[in-house]
Amino acid sequence: MQMDQTRLDSLLGQVVNDLAAGYAGVMVSIGDKLGLYRAMAGAGPITSAELAKRTRCAERYVREWLNAQAAGGYVTYHPTSGTYELTAEQAFVLADEASPAHFTPxxxxxxxxxxxxxxxxxxxxxxxxxxxxxxxxxxxxxxxxxxxxxxxxxxxxxxxxxxxxxxxxxxxxxxxxxxxxxxxxxxxxxxxxxxxxxxxxxxxxxxxxxxxxxxxxxxxxxxxxxxxxxxxxxxxxxxxxxxxxxxxxxxxxxxxxxxxxxxxxxxxxxxxxxxxxxxxxxxxxxxxxxxxxxxxxxxxxxxxxxxxxxxxxxxxxxxxxxxxxxxxxxxxxxxxxxxxxxxxxxxxxxxx
Ligand SMILES: C[S@@+](CC[C@H](N)C(=O)[O-])C[C@H]1O[C@@H](n2cnc3c(N)ncnc32)[C@H](O)[C@@H]1O
The missing domain is CATH 3.40.50.150 (Vaccinia Virus protein VP39)
Incomplete structure (x- = not known):
């Protein structure tokens, strides 16, 4: 059977995206259970060290987690200041346990x-x-x-x-x-x-x-x-x-x-x-x-x-x-x- 390159590229794009989402789900659960999203909500741009301090977590893990979040668009990264921010929309979906759009559970x-x-x-x-x-x-x-x-x-x-x-x-x-x-x-x-x-x-x-x-x-x-x-x-x-x-x-x-x-x-x-x-x-x-x-x-x-x-x-x-x-x-x-x-x-x- 002849493969259509465009259809193959499109399927592979989706599969990689889905696979990344599967990995990211574990990150969401960890962020929820450790209160990482909640600590970022309303905090404005903060560093990984600040977030680690607020949540009493180890900075190196928090930094890697933040980069995973930023790569998925769940957290916003500011390259000039090296800070991370949870926007109002991201907080509504990820940090606000009372929100009808709180998807983390x-x-x-x-x-x-x-x-x-x-x-x-x-x-x-x-x-x-x-x-x-x-x-x-x-x-x-x-x-x-x-x-x-x-x-x-x-x-x-x-x-x-x-x-x-x-x-x-x-x-x-x-x-x-x-x-x-x-x-x-x-x-x-x-x-x-x-x-x-x-x-x-x-x-x-x-x-x-x-x-x-x-x-x-x-x-x-x-x-x-x-x-x-x-x-x-x-x-x-x-x-x-x-x-x-x-x-x-x-x-x-x-x-x-x-x-x-x-x-x-x-x-x-x-x-x-x-x-x-x-x-x-x-x-x-x-x-x-x-x-x-x-x-x-x-x-x-x-x-x-x-x-x-x-x-x-x-x-x-x-x-x-x-x-x-x-x-x-x-x-x-x-x-x-x-x-x-x-x-x-x-x-x-x-x-x-
Ligand atoms: C998807 S859960 C929904 C639970 C709840 N209504 C909610 O919206 O969160 C389905 C529920 O139906 C219950 N259930 C399944 N079969 C049942 C039956 N024959 N009689 C009574 N409850 C049943 C399950 O135990 C389970 O709690």
């Missing part, structure tokens, strides 16, 4: 994927699943921290108001179920915003439920928020005015049973809020960086967990709206619409 997910590579290889060979709870713990903490920031910026100010009448219902006071709640950040944010409603988070992963309880206590909402270990198709209660699925329905081996259960657990006139990774319905429309990220995570986590539940589906993180709509229609939901979308999420609303 996402590298913990990558770390867990490397750590669990042997499990993934075994799963490819045997066709067996890998349950969410069987992964390196950095997966659970990384996902929780990464999504928490997106939820902080969007859930209460944008996503809930995009649903018909749900803000009013939450203000009046309703029961809310957060199914597959993980570390409970979505549940807690809603509880903080709507003190007259009562919230319960369910998840099969006992360690996540424990973390969620601790997070609720820290946030001071433990009186209005409960967390219970329960499967999405078997939790108690049948008077929920709102049932939420945040980035978890596609992980389930029995998503249809989970949606049928939600149909029975809803109060009359209640709403299902379904937040799923952004995806188009056709593979060729998802062949972009967001699709690449989600298909990769889906291979070792979402599909693997769904298979571990030995159910009916393994939807994967790029399930797309049409497949999700079919599941809701089959469970008797007459209303299903896209309330809004972001580059990373589909926010869907369903009613019986």
């Amino acid at each position: 996402a590298w913990q997910v990558v770390a867990s994927m490397w750590s669990d590579e042997d499990k993934a290889i075994e799963a490819f060979r045997t066709g067996k699943g890998v349950a969410w709870g069987d992964h390196d713990h950095r997966l659970h903490c990384g996902v929780a921290a990464f999504y928490r920031n997106a939820y902080r910026g969007s859930l209460v100010p944008q996503w809930i108001p995009a649903l018909d009448g749900v803000v009013e219902a939450l203000e009046r006071g309703i029961e809310v179920a957060d199914v597959g709640c993980g570390h409970g950040h979505s549940t807690i944010l809603m509880a903080e915003a709507f003190p007259d409603s009562r919230f319960v988070g369910f998840d099969v992963h006992a360690e996540s439920i424990e973390a969620a309880r601790q997070n609720a206590a820290k946030a001071g909402v433990a009186g209005r928020v409960r967390f219970e270990v329960a499967k999405a198709d078997a939790y108690p209660g049948n008077e929920f005015g709102l049932i939420c699925f945040f980035d978890c329905l596609h992980d389930m081996g029995r998503p249809a049973a989970a949606v049928e259960h939600a149909a029975k657990a809803l109060a009359p006139g209640g709403t299902v809020l379904l937040v799923e990774p952004f995806a188009e319905d056709r593979i060729e429309k998802n062949l972009n960086p967001v699709g690449r990220l989600y298909y990769s995570a889906s291979t070792t986590m979402c599909v693997a967990h769904a298979i571990s539940e030995r159910g009916t589906h393994a939807l994967g993180a790029q399930a797309g709206e049409a497949r999700l709509a079919e599941i809701f229609a089959a469970a008797g939901f007459s209303h299903f619409r896209r309330a809004l979308q972001t580059p990373f999420n589909l926010v869907l609303e369903a009613r019986l």
